[in-house]
Every structure is written in structure tokens, then in C-alpha cells.
Amino acid sequence: MFQANETEIMIELYFWTTPNGMKPLIMLEETGLDHVIRPVNISKGEHFTESFKHISPNQKIPAIIDYEPAGGNAPISLFESGAILHYLAEKSASLLPRSAAGRADALQWLYWQMAGLGPTLGQFMHFSVYASESVPYAQGRFSLEKERLYQVLNQQLAEREFIAADYSIADIAAYPWIRRLERQGCHLESLCNLKRWYQNISDRPAVERAYQRADEINTTPAITANSRTYLVNPAPAA
Numbered sequence: 001m002f003q004a005n006e007t008e009i010m011i012e013l014y015f016w017t018t019p020n021g022m023k024p025l026i027m028l029e030e031t032g033l034d035h036v037i038r039p040v041n042i043s044k045g046e047h048f049t050e051s052f053k054h055i056s057p058n059q060k061i062p063a064i065i066d067y068e069p070a071g072g073n074a075p076i077s078l079f080e081s082g083a084i085l086h087y088l089a090e091k092s093a094s095l096l097p098r099s100a101a102g103r104a105d106a107l108q109w110l111y112w113q114m115a116g117l118g119p120t121l122g123q124f125m126h127f128s129v130y131a132s133e134s135v136p137y138a139q140g141r142f143s144l145e146k147e148r149l150y151q152v153l154n155q156q157l158a159e160r161e162f163i164a165a166d167y168s169i170a171d172i173a174a175y176p177w178i179r180r181l182e183r184q185g186c187h188l189e190s191l192c193n194l195k196r197w198y199q200n201i202s203d204r205p206a207v208e209r210a211y212q213r214a215d216e217i218n219t220t221p222a223i224t225a226n227s228r229t230y231l232v233n234p235a236p237a238a
């Protein structure tokens with residue numbers, strides 16, 4: 001599955017069609033950086049291989065290898081979607097404001113997504129969809145926090161078009177999770193600023209291309225008994 005870079009492609013993206021996987025794929029489509037997708041089907045446990053562990057020590061997607069880093073240095077391997085977005089923004093000098101204040105603003109919202117929105121929605125989905133037993137306390141806790149975070153984002157978008165001053169990696173980090181909002185039992189009708197932002201980003205050609213490519217890679221995105229096995233159980237101990 002993990003080949004040497006024989007194709008002279010700049011960046012390899014280790015990817016599956018989940019919200020965290022979509023972040024770097026959207027970024028690569030937006031920036032036009034030369035890349036190839038290496039699918040890692042987490043529903044089949046492909047992220048638990050030794051070869052993938054070398055690329056992503058946390059054994060989760062996404063990860064990238066940049067074979068052409070700045071300065072002609074040795075290839076750089078990176079995991080964590082926020083770190084990847086930040087790296088690609090620096091590499092392409094795009095989608096991250098140049099001013100210190102603008103940069104700090106976009107990065108705080110990137111970290112908000114990484115530390116708050118993403119993990120909360122992940123835990124909410126786990127306890128409401130994947131868990132083999134019903135845990136009402138956990139369901140209630142993550143549901144309330146999810147609703148609160150939606151309100152925070154809706155409020156942030158009340159007087160601005162994008163999360164930071166311009167379209168940036170902060171938007172790219174949040175969008176794939178909001179795209180699953182209806183699956184999370186929430187409706188955009190009650191969050192009008194979020195709805196406008198969501199529609200605006202959905203209409204971007206790069207975002208459309210990214211989701212088209214994802215659909216071609218994963219033709220069975222529904223949860224099956226087999227995929228549930230890998231998604232509920234942690235990796236076997238090393």
C-alpha cells in the first residue's frame with residue numbers, strides 16, 4: 001500500500017473520506033499543490049499496519065509526505081490535520097493571513113476546531129452511532145457541548161463572511177465537520193449565519209472537486225458491521 005515515491009509527485013496524502021481526511025484534500029485542491037492520494041481504508045483497519053505507523057505514529061489519517069520541502073531538504077512526513085493545514089498554508093503562502101494579528105486570529109480558530117469542535121463531534125458521533133451500548137450521560141454531555149459550539153461558530157459568523165478575516169485554513173478545518181451537521185441531528189435553519197457560510201464554501205469549485213474525488217475513492221461510506229469493528233476498537237497493542 002505504501003510505495004516509494006517513484007512518481008516524482010511532490011506530496012503524498014494518506015487519506016480516507018472522513019472529516020479530518022477531507023481537510024488536507026480541500027487544501028490541496030485549493031492551492032493546486034502537486035499531489036497524489038494514497039487511500040488508507042480505516043473501515044478495513046489499513047491504518048494499523050507497521051508501514052503506516054512510520055508515517056503516522058498516532059495511527060490515524062490524515063498524514064502527508066512532502067518530497068519537495070522548502071530549501072531542498074529531506075522529505076517531511078506529517079500527521080494531525082491541523083498541523084498539515086498550517087504546513088501547507090506556509091508552503092503555498094496562501095489561506096493564512098500575512099499580518100501577525102490576522103495570522104493569530106486564523107490560528108486560534110484552527111486550534112478551536114482541532115481541540116473543541118472536532119473532538120466533541122467525534123465523541124458525539126461515537127456515543128450516538130458507533131457505541132455498542134447506550135450511555136445516556138455521554139450522549140447528553142457531548143450533545144450539549146456540540147450545540148454550544150455551533151452557537152459559538154454561528155455568532156462568530158454574524159458579522160463576517162468567513163471565520164477569520166478572509167477564507168483561510170480555519171474555514172477548511174471546520175467545514176467538513178459542519179457538512180455532517182444534519183447527520184448529527186442538527187438543522188442549519190436555526191443557525192442562519194452558519195448556513196450562509198456553509199453554502200458559500202460548498203459552492204467553491206475546489207471544495208466540490210475534493211468531495212467528488214472522495215466519492216470516487218469510497219463508494220460505500222455507510223457504516224457496516226465490519227467497519228464498526230475497526231472504528232470502535234483501538235489499535236492492537238504494539
Ligand SMILES: N[C@@H](CCC(=O)N[C@@H](CS)C(=O)NCC(=O)O)C(=O)O
Nearest residue numbers: 018019020042060061062080081082
Ligand atoms: N486529531 C487528528 C484526528 C485524526 C482522526 O481521528 N482520524 C480518524 C478519521 S477522521 C481515524 O483515523 N480514525 C481511525 C481510528 O481511530 O482508528 C487529526 O485531526 O488529524
